[in-house]
Amino acid sequence: MSTISVRAQEKPLVDIGGALRFNYNYSSWKDAQKKRGGDLGYDVFRLNAKAEYKGLKFNAEYRFYSQDFGGAMLKQGWIAYNFNENDELQFGLIQVPFGITKYNSNSWFFSLNYYVGLEDDHDMGLKFIHLGEKWDYSLAFFKNAEELRFGSNSDVSNSRYSYDVSSIDLNGDSNLNIRNKEVNQLNGNLSYKIDNANAKHRFGVSAQHGALFNLDTEQMGEHYALATYYELQAGKFGVKAQIANYKYSPENLTGEPDDVIAMTAYGAPYLVAAEASIYTLGLSYAIPLEWGLVSSVVIYNDFGYMDKAESHFENSIMNVTGAMFTAGNIYTYFDLAAAKNQPWLGSEWTNALAAGTRDADWEMRFNINIGYYF
Template sequence: MQKKALNYCVSLLLLGCAATPAMAADLSIGDPKTDLGELKLSGFLRAKYQDKSWTGNDHKLTFDAARINLDYTSPKIFGHLEYRCYQYNKLCDFSTLVDAYVGYNINDSHLLQAGLQPVPFGPGRFWESNYYGGVITQIGLEDVHNVGLKYQGKFDTGTQVELAYFTGDGGSYSGPYSEDASRYTTNFVKPEDSSLTHLDEQNMFIGRVKQEIRSLPEPMKGNIGASYWQSDIENKTNGQTGDRQAWAVFGDVSYNNLGFGLTLGKNEVDNKDPLTPKASLMGSFDDNFMVANEGMFYTADVSYKFKNVGKLDAVMPYAMYSSYVKSEDGYDDSSRHLVGVATYYKNMSFVAEYIMGKNDFLIGGPSSSYAQGGDDETHELLNLQFYYKF
C-alpha cells in the first residue's frame, strides 16, 4: 500500500513538472554558500521509440521514464535523493529509489557519505558516453547503488582515494512483474521459482584509486585507476556463505573534445550452491536472469563533442564495445556494442542509438544469455529517445 501511494505521489509530481516548464528550471530555495544551504529539485521526462529486430511490437512513440532529483548543498552538509519511474503498461507502473544519501565535507578535499549511493567500482557510475549502457550493467558491476558508508579523499598529487563498506543492496520497490527484481541496480535477488537458490550479497568492502596523469602535453588530459570488490554471498537456501571478488583497472584520455576510455577486469562469485555452482540468479528492472559466476569483462568507449552546431548547443557522436567473457567451458560470451549520437538544445536533448547484442537478454537474447548463453544470433535495436530536463 505504501509503495502504491508513493507511485501515485510521484506521478502527480511528474505531471506537475511537465505542466509548468517555465517554473521547473527555478525549483530551488536558498544559497549553497550559506550555512542554511540550498534545496534544489531537478530531473527529466523521457519519451522513446524503438525498433527491435526480434519483435515488431514496439513501433510507437511512448512515454518511457522520468527522474526526480532532490539535492541539498551547504558548505559542510550535503544530500542527494534520486527516484525514477518507468512505464511498462501504464504510467509509473515500475518505480524505484536510486540514491538516498547524506554527506559531510570534512574539508575541501575529504568527505564522508552515508546511505544508498553509487558503489565506487570501475571508472565511475557510468563507464561509457551512451545512454543505454553496456552489458556489464546486467552483471551487477556497473552503475550499482547499495547501502553503506564511503570515505573520499583528494590529494595534491592528483590522487583520489575512495574506501567504502556496504551492508547490503538497496532493496526492491514497485513493479508489475517481479516481487524482488523491481529495482534499479542488478543485485542477487529472491527467486520466483522455488527450485532456484536465493542469494544475498552483504558486507561489501570496496576501494578505488584514481590518478591524474600530469605529464601529458596540453591540451591532453588523462587518468588511470584501479578498484577492488570483496563481499559475502549468503546462500539463504542452505545457510552457507560464499563470496564475490572482483577487480577492475581503467583509464581515460581526452584531447580537446575527443575522449576515449577503457575498462577491464574480472568477476568471480562463489555461491556455495551445489545445484547451480556456475551461475547465480540476479535481477533488475523487474526481470530475473542467471549470470555466470566467473568471467573477464571489457568496456571501450569513444566520443567527440561538436559545440555550437548551428542552433544546437552540441552534437556528440559516440561508440561503445562491451563484453562479458565467461571462464566456464561451454558458456557463450555476452556482448553489447553500440554507435550513436546525442544532440543538445537548451533543456532538451535527442538521442539516436543503434545497438547490437549477442547473448544479451535486453537485446533479444534468451533468459540464459548472461549464463550459458546459447544464442548464435546477433540482435539489433534502434533506440530513439527525447529528453526534457527541468
C-alpha cells in the same frame, strides 16, 4: 536545476530538479513490432533533490518507471559531510566505487558491465571519497544492496535501478531458486591523474570483495571483482577503456547450479555467468553546433566483450554506435545497438548472459531516447 534559498541562519541551499523521458525502439527480433514500424512510449519520470548546509549534504533521485519495468524506485539517496574541499563521507544508498565512474560508457544503453552489476551500481553503505591534486581514492563498506522487505527469509525485490544478486524461478513452478543476497561488501578505487594543456589522463584500479548469504542453506558464500582502467580527454576526443574480472561462489542448495548467479533489476531477474572477464572500450567526439536550438552533438562508439569462464558457455558481445544531441534542456540519444547473447538485445532473456545461445545471430535495436531535464 532551479535553486531555492531557504532562510535559516546561513541560508541552506536546496536544488530541486528532474527529467521526463520518452523512448522509441525498433528491434530486429520483434517481428510484429517491425511490421508496425517500432514503438514509441513512456520511459521514466524522475525527481532529484539536493541540499547543503554547513558541510552537510543531501542527494536523492527517485524514479517512476512503468509497472512492467519495476515501477517506482529510489535510484540513489544519501547524506554526506564535507570535511574540507577534498574529503567527503557519504551514507545511504550510494554509488559503488568500482571501475570508471560515474559511467563506463557514453550511450543510453551503458556498457556490458552495467548488466552484471559493475557499472553505476548503488548499494546501502558508507563511502569515504578523497579528491587530490594527483591521486583520487574511494573506500567503502556496503551492508547490503537496496533492501525493501526486511524479512528474515525475504528474497531481493525486483524493483531496483541497478543490477544486484537475487533469486529466480528456474523451473516455472513459482518456487524461487539459487536465492542469494549480497552482504558485507568492501570496495576500494584508486586513480592517478595527469593533466596538461593538451590532454587529461586517468589511470585506475578497483577491487571489490563481499559475502553472499544463501536464504535456503543460511550459509555464506563470497564474491569478488577487480578492474583496471584508463580514461583520456584530449580536447573534444574521449576514451574509456576497462578490463574487469569477477567471480561469485555461492553456498547453494545441493543440486542447484553454481556456475550461474541470479541478478535482477527493472522488474525481472535473469541468470549471469558466475565467473567472467569483461573488456570494454568507449570512444567519443564532441562537436559544437549552431543548428537552431541544438548547441552540440557527441558521437560515440561503445564496445564490450564478456569472456565467460565456463568453456561450454557462449560469450556475450555488445556494440553501440550513436550520437547525443543537446538542445537547451533537451537531451536526445540516437543509438544503434548490436549484440549477441545480451538479454536486452535479443529474444533470449534468462540465459543470454549465462550459457547463452550457440551460433546466436546478431540482433539489432535502433533506439531514440528524448528527455527534458529541469
